[in-house]
Amino acid sequence: MKDMTEQNVIKSTSLLTIEHLNISFTQYESGIHRRVLSVIQDLNVQIHTGELVAIVGSSGSGKSLLAHAVLDILPYNASMEGKLNYCGMPLTKDRIRRLRGSEIVLVPQSIGCLDPLMKIGPQLVKGRKDAASKRCMSSILHYLGLEEELSDAYPFELSGGMNRRVLIGTALAEQPKLVIADEPTPGLDPAIADRVIKYFRDMADQGIGVLLITHDLELALRAADRIVVFYAGNTVEEALPEDFRNESSLRHPYTKALWRAMPQNGFQPLAGTQPYVRDLKEGCPFADRCSMYTEACSQKIPYRALRSGYVRCLYAE
Amino acid sequence: MAKHWGQHLLKQILRVMLLMAATSIVTFMLMKLSPIDPLQANVGQNALGSMSQEQIAKLREYWGVGADPVKQYLSWAKDFCRGDMGISLLYRQPVRNVIAVKLSNSLLLLAFAWVMSGILGFLLGILAAMYQGRLPDRIIKGYCIIISSTPTFWLALLLLLCFGVWLKVLPIGLSVPIGVEAAGVTLGDRIYHAILPALTLSITGISNIALHTREKMIEIMESDMVLFSKARGESRWAMFRYHGFRNALLPAITLQFASISEIFGGSVLVEQVFSYPGLGQAAVSAGLGSDLPLLMAITLISSAFVFGGNFLADLLYGIIDPRIRRGGQHI
Numbered sequence: 001m002k003d004m005t006e007q008n009v010i011k012s013t014s015l016l017t018i019e020h021l022n023i024s025f026t027q028y029e030s031g032i033h034r035r036v037l038s039v040i041q042d043l044n045v046q047i048h049t050g051e052l053v054a055i056v057g058s059s060g061s062g063k064s065l066l067a068h069a070v071l072d073i074l075p076y077n078a079s080m081e082g083k084l085n086y087c088g089m090p091l092t093k094d095r096i097r098r099l100r101g102s103e104i105v106l107v108p109q110s111i112g113c114l115d116p117l118m119k120i121g122p123q124l125v126k127g128r129k130d131a132a133s134k135r136c137m138s139s140i141l142h143y144l145g146l147e148e149e150l151s152d153a154y155p156f157e158l159s160g161g162m163n164r165r166v167l168i169g170t171a172l173a174e175q176p177k178l179v180i181a182d183e184p185t186p187g188l189d190p191a192i193a194d195r196v197i198k199y200f201r202d203m204a205d206q207g208i209g210v211l212l213i214t215h216d217l218e219l220a221l222r223a224a225d226r227i228v229v230f231y232a233g234n235t236v237e238e239a240l241p242e243d244f245r246n247e248s249s250l251r252h253p254y255t256k257a258l259w260r261a262m263p264q265n266g267f268q269p270l271a272g273t274q275p276y277v278r279d280l281k282e283g284c285p286f287a288d289r290c291s292m293y294t295e296a297c298s299q300k301i302p303y304r305a306l307r308s309g310y311v312r313c314l315y316a317e
Numbered sequence: 318m319a320k321h322w323g324q325h326l327l328k329q330i331l332r333v334m335l336l337m338a339a340t341s342i343v344t345f346m347l348m349k350l351s352p353i354d355p356l357q358a359n360v361g362q363n364a365l366g367s368m369s370q371e372q373i374a375k376l377r378e379y380w381g382v383g384a385d386p387v388k389q390y391l392s393w394a395k396d397f398c399r400g401d402m403g404i405s406l407l408y409r410q411p412v413r414n415v416i417a418v419k420l421s422n423s424l425l426l427l428a429f430a431w432v433m434s435g436i437l438g439f440l441l442g443i444l445a446a447m448y449q450g451r452l453p454d455r456i457i458k459g460y461c462i463i464i465s466s467t468p469t470f471w472l473a474l475l476l477l478l479c480f481g482v483w484l485k486v487l488p489i490g491l492s493v494p495i496g497v498e499a500a501g502v503t504l505g506d507r508i509y510h511a512i513l514p515a516l517t518l519s520i521t522g523i524s525n526i527a528l529h530t531r532e533k534m535i536e537i538m539e540s541d542m543v544l545f546s547k548a549r550g551e552s553r554w555a556m557f558r559y560h561g562f563r564n565a566l567l568p569a570i571t572l573q574f575a576s577i578s579e580i581f582g583g584s585v586l587v588e589q590v591f592s593y594p595g596l597g598q599a600a601v602s603a604g605l606g607s608d609l610p611l612l613m614a615i616t617l618i619s620s621a622f623v624f625g626g627n628f629l630a631d632l633l634y635g636i637i638d639p640r641i642r643r644g645g646q647h648i
Contacts, residue, residue: 071548101550113545117563117639126551127559154639170549 014088015178015209016047016070021082023065023074039065039277040233043082044303044310047178047211052204054212054220057230058274063213064109067182070211071106072096086178101126105171107181111163114155121151124169133173140169144199161192168199178209185216197223217244217258229255232274232285235303238310251311254286284313333624337617341397344616345390348609355380355406355607380406380607393613403610407602412614415599420618423584423595425507429515431580434522435573441523442530443565447557449535458531461524469583473517473590480513487513490592514591518583522576529572534565567638574630578623 021043024036039062047053057063068074070084072093084091086099096104115123124140125133138148144165155163164184171179181200185193193216201223204210214220220227221241229237229252237252247265250256257270272289283298284290290297292315303312356365356376365373377383396403402412445457464472481489488510537543537560546556585597592598596615603612635641 073544073548097550099550100548106545106548108541108545108548110541112541115542115546115560115564117567118559122559126549127555154643156640157643 013049014046015049015051015086016045016091016211017083017085018043018045018066018070019083019085020044021066021069021080021084023062023069023078023080025075026077026079037277038233038280039078040069042303043235045211045228045235045238047209049177049209050204050207051225052200052210052212052223053226053228054214054224055228055230055235056214056217056220058215060276061230061274062233062277063215063230064182067106067180067211067213070096070180071100071104102174103176104178104180105174105176107167107171107179107184109183109186111155111160111167114163114166116155118154119151120153120155120158120166123155124151124166124173126173136173140172143172144169145195161188164188164192164196165199168196172203176208178211179203180211180213182213183215184212185214185219193219194222218262229258232280233277234285234312235310236286236312237316240309243309249307251306251309251316252286252313253290253292253316257289329628333621333628336620336624340616340620341394341613342390344613345386345393345609348604348607348612349386351604351607353605353607355382358606381609393610397613397617402614405603405608405611407606407608407611412610415611416596416614416618419594419596419599422593423588423597426511426515426518426588426593426595427580427584429511430518430522430584431573431577433515433519434576434580435526435569437519438523438526439530439566439569439573442527442569443534443557443561445527445531446534446538446565447553447561449538454531457527461528464521464524465528467521468586469517469521470586470590472521473514473587476513476517477590490590491594510593514584514587514593517587517590518580521583522580525576525579526569526572530565530569533568534561537561537564567634570633570637571630574626574633577626581619581622 021040022038023040024038027035027037029035043066045053045055045066055063055066065074065078069080070091074080086095086104089095091099100106118127121137121141122129124137137151141148141151146162146165146169150158150162155166158166168181168184171181179200184200185196188196197212197219200210200212204225212220212224217227221244224241227239227241227244228235229239231254237250237255239250239255243249243251244259247256247259250259260266260268261270270289275285275288281287281298282300284293284301287293287297292313294314296314301312301314303310306316356373368376381389393403402416404410405412405415408415441457441461445454448454477489480487491510542560542564543556546560551559581597584595585600587593588595588597589601596619600612600615600619602608603615
């Protein structure tokens with residue numbers, strides 16, 4: 001644990017910078033017809049030490065792939081372009097392979113990621129048996145509010161919420177600088193989801209950079225330092241949680257629609273659905289649901305700075 | 318818990334008894350329907366021609382020709398239930414003794430082949446899956462597919478030709494050296510003679526378990542569990558040691574115990590090729606020679622082995638898999 005002064009110093013340094021990230025899949029259709037499916041376009045995110053950045057988007061927007069790209073565990077038919085920088089140096093594949101699982105850790109989406117035939121304790125510390133790992137194991141269990149006897153249990157003996165905490169524990173067992181949490185809360189009731197999100201907030205407060213990928217905007221607003229809104233493989237807006245107090249301080253029409261859909265802000269759903277990547281056209285992905293659409297929106301839209309945030313919209317102000 | 322196990326055991330005992338009854342009836346019926354005339358097969362046309370009607374009637378009685386099948390079966394079953402397997406018509410010895418000798422010969426062979434094919438098959442399957450699509454995988458897969466489509470007896474002939482006839486490093490058959498007194502046969506001699514038949518059985522047994530393990534392991538390699546393991550920076554070896562091994566072992570064990578039947582079946586042909594006097598060869602001669610008591614006993618013992626194998630797999634699964642072992646305790 002780092003004290004407050006050190007924390008404030010490291011807060012300013014950039015940990016992970018993702019610039020112009022594109023991820024695409026190569027697929028074969030009806031036998032030999034090959035097509036390239038672009039799932040993430042021109043993604044830009046920056047995470048500083050001690051900062052929790054939430055990437056919010058609905059299911060199918062390609063959020064999880066971002067986590068996989070940073071850890072170099074994309075499927076074999078996926079390819080990525082763009083610039084990844086970690087601690088000021090390019091994050092090459094060699095470097096990722098050295099850092100993943102130690103400095104850069106993943107909290108995965110599915111509790112199916114746990115080995116069904118390995119006990120919780122060894123699973124937390126990757127099977128290490130030294131005294132330090134044992135101590136680490138019990139302190140993590142204690143921290144997560146799990147009984148120490150559970151280190152001898154198998155995943156099937158734990159509830160879904162407990163297994164989720166075990167997944168978080170796997171991140172804590174290393175001394176990470178960057179934690180990437182891929183949907184850590186689905187299927188949890190609000191009280192437990194709140195608790196889970198608090199673990200990530202605590203990590204950030206201790207100086208760890210946290211990238212939280214979620215579909216739960218409300219949850220993200222409660223813990224994040226910055227919110228990046230993701231729509232159909234595009235980052236459409238980057239905002240501060242404070243910006244979500246009023247619709248007028250938000251930038252992109254999609255974010256505004258999200259805001260209006262929240263229960264306390266009128267609960268108005270937005271007509272239409274997020275386009276499937278296969279049907280995406282050049283230009284703004286939100287075009288066919290937007291009231292401000294013009295001819296110009298079918299061109300490539302730049303991601304520009306606006307009022308201490310970013311937006312990918314020609315008409316946002 | 319105890320009640321649960323007691324019920325389970327009772328069910329299995331009932332099952333094995335039904336299996337035995339059904340197997341014995343089917344074997345008996347097949348034997349009776351067999352076109353082989355026991356007298357012609359065992360006494361010979363010429364000898365029969367020179368015999369008196371009385372002598373022939375005596376022989377007919379000995380071989381059970383023309384007897385009421387139902388009566389015959391029931392009297393056999395009654396004796397069998399009392400532990401009396403009868404007298405072998407061919408060997409003119411109690412079936413119990415014949416089987417004891419033949420089984421001890423075969424067991425060496427079967428046990429060796431079973432263990433070898435299990436361990437090698439599992440390891441090759443894992444190796445193939447870990448290098449899926451690459452050279453080791455292609456070699457192992459190719460081997461398995463070729464072997465699965467090769468008849469066991471043909472492979473036995475090939476090995477016999479190679480090691481017994483051309484290279485002359487291994488004996489061409491039998492379980493002991495020719496022209497040596499029974500007392501003078503050493504364990505070394507027995508092992509030396511068992512090598513080729515055991516090798517044949519192992520080679521054919523490997524492919525099944527290797528292909529199944531490969532499939533299972535590929536499934537594991539594509540799971541979220543392994544993806545996460547990769548994200549945690551675990552090496553290929555750690556991935557195998559902590560995740561792959563355990564998860565692939567469970568189905569392999571089931572398969573291996575269930576494959577006892579295949580090794581048993583394979584041994585019949587292999588023993589025939591190598592003139593190896595085991596249970597398999599005894600089964601063939603009992604069948605061709607209409608030795609009803611011996612064939613019935615061999616069939617029943619074989620099915621008991623197969624049942625035992627499946628039963629053990631069932632039990633072991635419960636012991637090894639924590640989801641069944643511990644899960645059962647909560648019920």
